[in-house]
Amino acid sequence: MENLEQLKDQLLACVHKASNLNELEETRLQALGKKGKLTLMMKNLGQMEPEQRKTVGQELNLVKQAISEALDQQKRQLEDDDLAERLKAEQLDITLPAREQSEGRLHPLSQALDSALEIFGRMGYEVKEGPDIENDFNNFTALNIPAEHPARQEQDTFYLPPNSDGEDPMVLRTHTSPVQVRTMLDQKPPIRIIAPGRTYRSDYDATHTPMFHQIEGLVIDKDITMGHLKGCLEEFCRLFFENPNLQLRFRPAFFPFTEPSAEVDILWTNNKGQEEWLEILGCGMVHPNVLENCGIDPTENQGFAFGMGIERIAMLKYGITDLRLFFESDLRWLRHYGFHWFERA
Numbered sequence: 378m379e380n381l382e383q384l385k386d387q388l389l390a391c392v393h394k395a396s397n398l399n400e401l402e403e404t405r406l407q408a409l410g411k412k413g414k415l416t417l418m419m420k421n422l423g424q425m426e427p428e429q430r431k432t433v434g435q436e437l438n439l440v441k442q443a444i445s446e447a448l449d450q451q452k453r454q455l456e457d458d459d460l461a462e463r464l465k466a467e468q469l470d471i472t473l474p475a476r477e478q479s480e481g482r483l484h485p486l487s488q489a490l491d492s493a494l495e496i497f498g499r500m501g502y503e504v505k506e507g508p509d510i511e512n513d514f515n516n517f518t519a520l521n522i523p524a525e526h527p528a529r530q531e532q533d534t535f536y537l538p539p540n541s542d543g544e545d546p547m548v549l550r551t552h553t554s555p556v557q558v559r560t561m562l563d564q565k566p567p568i569r570i571i572a573p574g575r576t577y578r579s580d581y582d583a584t585h586t587p588m589f590h591q592i593e594g595l596v597i598d599k600d601i602t603m604g605h606l607k608g609c610l611e612e613f614c615r616l617f618f619e620n621p622n623l624q625l626r627f628r629p630a631f632f633p634f635t636e637p638s639a640e641v642d643i644l645w646t647n648n649k650g651q652e653e654w655l656e657i658l659g660c661g662m663v664h665p666n667v668l669e670n671c672g673i674d675p676t677e678n679q680g681f682a683f684g685m686g687i688e689r690i691a692m693l694k695y696g697i698t699d700l701r702l703f704f705e706s707d708l709r710w711l712r713h714y715g716f717h718w719f720e721r722a
């Protein structure tokens with residue numbers, strides 16, 4: 378018994394002395410390993426008288442338990458010390474400025490989107506977002522797009538597999554216009570929102586990618602006119618393209634969700650020095666059917682809406698010629714067209 382007490386103290390001392398996990402494991406093996414001191418003593422119990430075996434066995438178990446607990450505790454302590462040391466050694470000062478040759482760049486699409494949102498933000502627009510997966514009502518029906526409209530046909534729209542409850546299949550939204558519907562359904566006029574986001578169409582060439590981005594605008598109040606629409610878009614384009622004399626042209630067009638509708642062109646000098654009109658967005662006065670579909674009384678309220686492709690305006694502003702390059706993640710392209718944080722608007 379005395380020996381056992383001594384052994385316990387000796388082993389405990391070893392445990393506390395272990396200054397790293399290897400040493401601790403050594404100590405564990407010495408005590409509790411296959412050939413460990415306590416293990417061997419346990420084996421010897423078999424040769425004892427039953428009475429003696431019982432008392433010594435109990436004592437041994439207590440010692441074993443004490444050693445196990447001490448081992449666990451020491452292990453945790455050593456691991457904590459280890460972590461604290463590593464945290465100290467690997468400390469990073471994240472407040473330091475980036476190194477000059479730092480490789481990170483802001484994608485030109487993010488840059489274009491940020492500056493567009495900043496401009497509309499200053500005009501008092503609120504940012505709204507909607508899901509990429511939309512229902513048929515929000516993407517088409519509420520927007521006065523009849524069942525036979527070509528935009529609904531399979532070659533343009535990505536449909537999700539039909540669900541079993543017989544409802545129309547969900548779609549990957551083909552434009553950001555459903556955010557107009559979502560907004561009008563849960564908010565009463567006055568409304569002044571801008572909705573950026575991803576949109577999807579089954580199309581692929583130098584000017585079309587299956588996923589692209591749009592910004593949608595919607596303003597509804599009692600006396601909003603086409604004049605407000607023109608003023609707002611002119612102001613936006615001049616600020617965005619950083620040209621106070623930029624010329625815009627409103628051309629009559631057709632969209633099911635606006636009446637009257639227009640497409641807007643800007644007068645642009647191409648790389649051969651020639652001026653040309655380039656279309657950048659669609660817009661119009663929100664169709665009374667759309668207001669009604671969204672629970673807004675068209676005899677009391679009216680307003681305008683517009684939608685533009687972010688890739689389109691980014692390509693013009695930054696001189697990018699192939700739309701597909703936006704999504705190829707080619708580092709040489711990103712280095713050339715990307716923005717440093719200190720260049721941000």
Ligand code: DAH
Nearest residue numbers: 552635659660661682683684
């Ligand atoms: N949703 C249209 C498209 O994707 C763009 C558009 C046109 C949006 C006119 C509007 C609008 O809000 O009034 O082609």
